[in-house]
Amino acid sequence: MRRLRDLLRSAILRGTFPGGVLPTEAELMASYGATRATVRETLAVLRREGLIDRRPGVGTHVVVKAVMTQLVEAHGVEPPGQESLLNRRLRARELDRSMIPLPHLAADRLGVPAGVPCLRLEYVSLFGDEPHGMATNYVLNPEAGRMRDQPFVHDWYALLNEAGVGYEQSEFVCGCAPADAATAALLGIAEGSPLITIEQVISDASGRPFNLAYIHVRGDRFLFVSSAARRH
Amino acid sequence: MRRLRDLLRSAILRGTFPGGVLPTEAELMASYGATRATVRETLAVLRREGLIDRRPGVGTHVVVKAVMTQLVEAHGVEPPGQESLLNRRLRARELDRSMIPLPHLAADRLGVPAGVPCLRLEYVSLFGDEPHGMATNYVLNPEAGRMRDQPFVHDWYALLNEAGVGYEQSEFVCGCAPADAATAALLGIAEGSPLITIEQVISDASGRPFNLAYIHVRGDRFLFVSSAARRH
Incomplete structure (x- = not known):
């Protein structure tokens, strides 16, 4: 079976x-x-x-077909291909955009004091009419200031680019978890459905982390492709 | 929440x-x-x-702590670090090792005719006493012949190396799915628990795919770390 x-x-x-x-x-x-x-x-x-x-x-x-994304494109550090989801094929539906004091555990992760101002931006990502995933982002200043009033139309990297926010490195910690009731409702899936979890830290050219994200992706049809070859 | x-x-x-x-x-x-x-x-x-x-x-x-694996090490193309799970810290418990005619869909994926002989090797991977995941591998000849009687102790890449099987490239298609009853029982988790799914194709130096694997990993505590930086 x-x-x-x-x-x-x-x-x-x-x-x-x-x-x-x-x-x-x-x-x-x-x-x-x-x-x-x-x-x-x-x-x-x-x-x-x-x-x-x-x-x-x-x-x-x-009744479905998977949508494949190259992991290196999902990191946002390579230009997306023509067919890529990250080539303006996603739409963002904002749930929350507010300046808040950075929560303790987020501060630990970014290596800054808790309570410093941060932009919290939470959204559902849509592919066509289908929810692709959702994410909660915590962004430090000065980047937060540049992004605060920038319209969010497509994907996160398009938003960073349009806001004039440069970045150099992206790290993912990937796992999976069952959807809680609220997330399931937002994504149109059953509570407990498996979701890919990605904790992302984005850093600037000096190596300073300025963006922490908790991302949940419908891993039942949005798949990530990763390729590796030996180096000689 | x-x-x-x-x-x-x-x-x-x-x-x-x-x-x-x-x-x-x-x-x-x-x-x-x-x-x-x-x-x-x-x-x-x-x-x-x-x-x-x-x-x-x-x-x-x-009550638990995550075990992190660098995705590039999970691909098997970089030497594992001292602390890596892939540095002989996993143990394999074989469920099945048999020569069978390659099933149709596996043949399509490997680009060979259905029915050619293949080694099917299915196992649970253990970290300490804890199941880490399970996998079903389909291996073509001549590699299958070399691996057929090779003792399987640690991880898949150790097995390939010990059997004298060289490989150059590894591709993952990663998603997630709920555990079916049989898999859940083998991994000691509840049916329906989220598992990371990895479809892997391993190819030799000429680019010929010779190994197809369906891997299920407990993504609630075995996490994959992926890092990327812009190229200039």
């Missing part, structure tokens, strides 16, 4: 089934040496995940 | 609370301008995630 699920899930998300039509139960049984019960259970899991739809007499259809 | 959860979660996983003791409810209310109800709800969510324990009269304690 697990093995078939992994293989089908990947092929569904990559959009490799012609016309979005999955093989029949009989074909899957033959191809994978699986029992009918296993095939049905696997398809049921994929349907519960919202990846496929099954209709009697019609068959099994793919 | 969401904001406080993000900040506390990060600090818990990073091990930044002295002695593993969280601030009191009153301190958290004062520091974050939160109501007692919000603080309690947040701590309840973190407890349900298995990150903290709360005892009346004793307070709130951290």
Whole structure:
């Protein structure tokens, strides 16, 4: 079940089934040496995940396709490609933009005293009509001052650029966590759905961290691609 | 709640609370301008995630600490650091090792005909006594032949090295998914718990992909660190 699920899930998300039509139960049984019960259970899991739809007499259809982002582009330090999500294909819906005293734990992370003024900017990121993720950003001065009144239209890096905020380095700490009720409602998913968590720190040319972000991405269809080769 | 959860979660996983003791409810209310109800709800969510324990009269304690892995080391193309998980700190528990005809969808992904012989090697990866993740690998010949009888002790890259299998490139497609019942049982977590999913393709020096893996990692405490800087 697990093995078939992994293989089908990947092929569904990559959009490799012609016309979005999955093989029949009989074909899957033959191809994978699986029992009918296993095939049905696997398809049921994929349907519960919202990846496929099954209709009697019609068959099994793919209902989503993954959107892939190169991790290096997600870091914001490489120019986005033509097809990239970060090439103005996302839209931001602001939830909160306010100057606040920097909270203690955020201050620890940025290495500055708690209570210094910071811009808190919280938003949902949309791809088409679909929520892609949400993020809470804490930005220190002087960058906060430049960003405070800058319209936020596309993605975070476009906002930084438009506000004239330069940056050099980006660090991610990536994991996953179940969506809490409020986040789930904002993203249109069930409470407890798995989300990719990214804690990001962005630093300027002198290495000073000025931006801390807590990002939650729908990792069921927004995937990150990372490639590495040996150096010689 | 969401904001406080993000900040506390990060600090818990990073091990930044002295002695593993969280601030009191009153301190958290004062520091974050939160109501007692919000603080309690947040701590309840973190407890349900298995990150903290709360005892009346004793307070709130951290019960786990995250294990961080550099993503570039996870790719297997850089030598692991002294403290790295990939420096023989993981142990493999094999679930299956067999020569099978390569399944269709795996064949599509590797660009070879379905049915060619492949080594399927499935295992749980342990860090100390704690399951770190699990993976199903499909390996083509001639590499499969070299690995077929090689003892698997630590991590996948140690196995490749010990079997004399060279490789040059590694690609990850990362997302997340809820654990199915069988995977959850193997990893000692609840069904539906969020897992990081990594589809990996490893290629040789000629660029030929010879190894496909479906990896599931407990992303609630095994985190990946990725850093990027602008190139000039």
